[in-house]
Amino acid sequence: MRQAADIAIVGAGSGGIGAALAAGRAGARTVLIERAPTIGGTVVRAGVSTWEPVAGATGLPFEVYLRLREIPRAVACYSYGRHICWPASDRAPFPGGEHVIDPTVGYIDTLQRHGMTSLRECEQFARNTLHGVVFEPEVYARVAYEMLQEAGVDLITGVAAVGAEARDGEIRRLRLADGSRLEAAAFIDCTGDGALCSAVGCEMIQGRESRDQYGEPHAPPEPSPATNAATLIYRVMPADEARIEPLPPGIPPECWWRERFPAVSAVQAPRGGYIMNMLPSAGWREIAALGRDLREECRRRVLAHWHHLQREYPEFRAYRIAWIAPEVGLREERRVIADYVLTEHDLLGGLSTQDHSDIIAITDHAMDLHGEGGGCSELTEPCGVPWRCLVPRGTRNLLVASRAAGFSSIAASGCRLSRTMMQLGQAAGLGAAMALDHACDMRDVPTHLLRAALAREHVQLEHPMPDGLRERLRSAEAG
Numbered sequence: 001m002r003q004a005a006d007i008a009i010v011g012a013g014s015g016g017i018g019a020a021l022a023a024g025r026a027g028a029r030t031v032l033i034e035r036a037p038t039i040g041g042t043v044v045r046a047g048v049s050t051w052e053p054v055a056g057a058t059g060l061p062f063e064v065y066l067r068l069r070e071i072p073r074a075v076a077c078y079s080y081g082r083h084i085c086w087p088a089s090d091r092a093p094f095p096g097g098e099h100v101i102d103p104t105v106g107y108i109d110t111l112q113r114h115g116m117t118s119l120r121e122c123e124q125f126a127r128n129t130l131h132g133v134v135f136e137p138e139v140y141a142r143v144a145y146e147m148l149q150e151a152g153v154d155l156i157t158g159v160a161a162v163g164a165e166a167r168d169g170e171i172r173r174l175r176l177a178d179g180s181r182l183e184a185a186a187f188i189d190c191t192g193d194g195a196l197c198s199a200v201g202c203e204m205i206q207g208r209e210s211r212d213q214y215g216e217p218h219a220p221p222e223p224s225p226a227t228n229a230a231t232l233i234y235r236v237m238p239a240d241e242a243r244i245e246p247l248p249p250g251i252p253p254e255c256w257w258r259e260r261f262p263a264v265s266a267v268q269a270p271r272g273g274y275i276m277n278m279l280p281s282a283g284w285r286e287i288a289a290l291g292r293d294l295r296e297e298c299r300r301r302v303l304a305h306w307h308h309l310q311r312e313y314p315e316f317r318a319y320r321i322a323w324i325a326p327e328v329g330l331r332e333e334r335r336v337i338a339d340y341v342l343t344e345h346d347l348l349g350g351l352s353t354q355d356h357s358d359i360i361a362i363t364d365h366a367m368d369l370h371g372e373g374g375g376c377s378e379l380t381e382p383c384g385v386p387w388r389c390l391v392p393r394g395t396r397n398l399l400v401a402s403r404a405a406g407f408s409s410i411a412a413s414g415c416r417l418s419r420t421m422m423q424l425g426q427a428a429g430l431g432a433a434m435a436l437d438h439a440c441d442m443r444d445v446p447t448h449l450l451r452a453a454l455a456r457e458h459v460q461l462e463h464p465m466p467d468g469l470r471e472r473l474r475s476a477e478a479g
């Protein structure tokens with residue numbers, strides 16, 4: 001048996017890091033358990049070290065950004081460069097979206113996505129308003145580690161949580177892959193696929209709900225196993241000589257898994273080169289069919305994709321593949337049925353129509369279904385995520401703070417960005433500590449107090465952003 005904790009958090013991705021920092025800083029004895037050898041989850045292991053524009057990321061993500069800025073060439077903000085939808089006669093064509101480091105942009109400029117009809121139609125809006133953050137993943141992991149240490153979090157890496165003992169909706173202890181057990185008063189599932197919730201028998205769902213289920217206009221008439229698509233991220237770095245990298249034997253030069261090679265979102269990285277996000281590398285059917293072979297097949301696709309880019313777009317001949325992520329990035333897996341399930345109605349209605357008194361995070365990312373039934377439906381204003389989305393139905397001392405939280409499949413596509421996950425984590429960590437202080441179940445956490453505590457931690461819960469918060473962000477970044 002390991003030493004007991006107040007709060008045990010499983011999964012050290014964006015949600016888990018946010019939850020552990022918040023819980024530790026709130027004074028709870030906090031343990032964070034990660035099965036991979038390094039922390040960071042999708043951001044680090046799948047190489048998604050870009051924060052797309054999104055509202056509401058003013059709490060812990062901003063602190064992480066400020067810490068990254070103390071390290072030379074660790075982080076930068078970016079703007080749109082070229083785009084396949086906006087061809088221009090005076091610039092070489094680009095095979096997707098190019099994002100270029102832009103020193104005129106600050107963090108505050110990365111906090112809006114909503115307000116356009118579509119990227120294709122709104123070039124000027126995108127150029128003026130859509131900016132993001134890009135960072136070096138290993139530096140991010142180091143900074144997050146240091147912040148966790150400072151918050152007094154006990155970190156266990158390289159050990160999976162493989163089960164849990166629960167009775168009457170209350171979890172008592174976790175079983176870890178090294179044979180040990182860990183007792184805690186409260187638990188937060190940040191595994192990305194709700195592994196802990198599933199282990200204790202929570203109701204789970206995977207794939208798309210039918211239109212009947214929540215009346216969502218974009219939902220299919222029948223339930224479907226379709227999920228958002230997957231991508232194996234790769235990094236290219238400048239090379240000394242221009243050439244086309246030869247394909248290894250057995251990898252054909254033409255695209256074999258679809259009609260043509262996918263477009264790419266390429267983001268300039270602070271230490272050079274581009275982070276290459278093929279849109280996508282594999283659809284949901286292939287994810288299911290390939291199983292354990294998914295990464296190897298995606299690796300072959302990466303090599304073919306890169307070869308194609310070098311052949312068709314000569315500028316890429318001056319770059320080499322320097323890194324392929326160790327894990328395929330999965331945008332959507334299982335989700336947990338929570339006390340409230342966020343739906344397309346919340347996303348489309350936005351904060352001005354949502355009648356929830358327990359909103360603990362906001363987002364304005366598009367309904368962004370890569371692949372089948374795909375495309376993006378943009379939002380007109382930010383939408384709020386209620387506390388109840390973090391409370392798995394039928395449980396007492398358990399929360400979920402990851403892309404597996406209480407979202408319909410469509411809502412998940414709009415809520416899943418890394419900074420939003422970190423904000424969910426921040427709310428979960430603080431809320432769990434509050435539940436222990438009040439000796440109450442998670443669903444009885446006084447959310448007016450939680451919202452006040454989040455506001456004190458500079459988390460944006462209203463739209464438009466209050467002037468005081470805007471001023472704080474500006475002065476913290478300037479100073």
Ligand SMILES: Cc1cc2nc3c(=O)[nH]c(=O)nc-3n(C[C@H](O)[C@H](O)[C@H](O)COP(=O)(O)OP(=O)(O)OC[C@H]3O[C@@H](n4cnc5c(N)ncnc54)[C@H](O)[C@@H]3O)c2cc1C
Nearest residue numbers: 011013014015035041042052161191192329402403417418
């Ligand atoms: C290809 C791709 C591109 C994306 N692009 C962007 C982008 O540009 N901008 C953006 O903001 N977001 C983007 N996203 C979305 C975003 O990166 C993810 O949704 C987000 O990082 C997920 O965070 P999370 O904390 O929910 O889960 P994860 O980061 O997946 O973390 C879950 C963690 O739990 C661990 N774990 C799982 N099971 C166990 C267990 N049993 N025991 C212990 N540990 C366990 C995992 O190892 C992992 O570290 C993208 C996603 C993908 C896949």
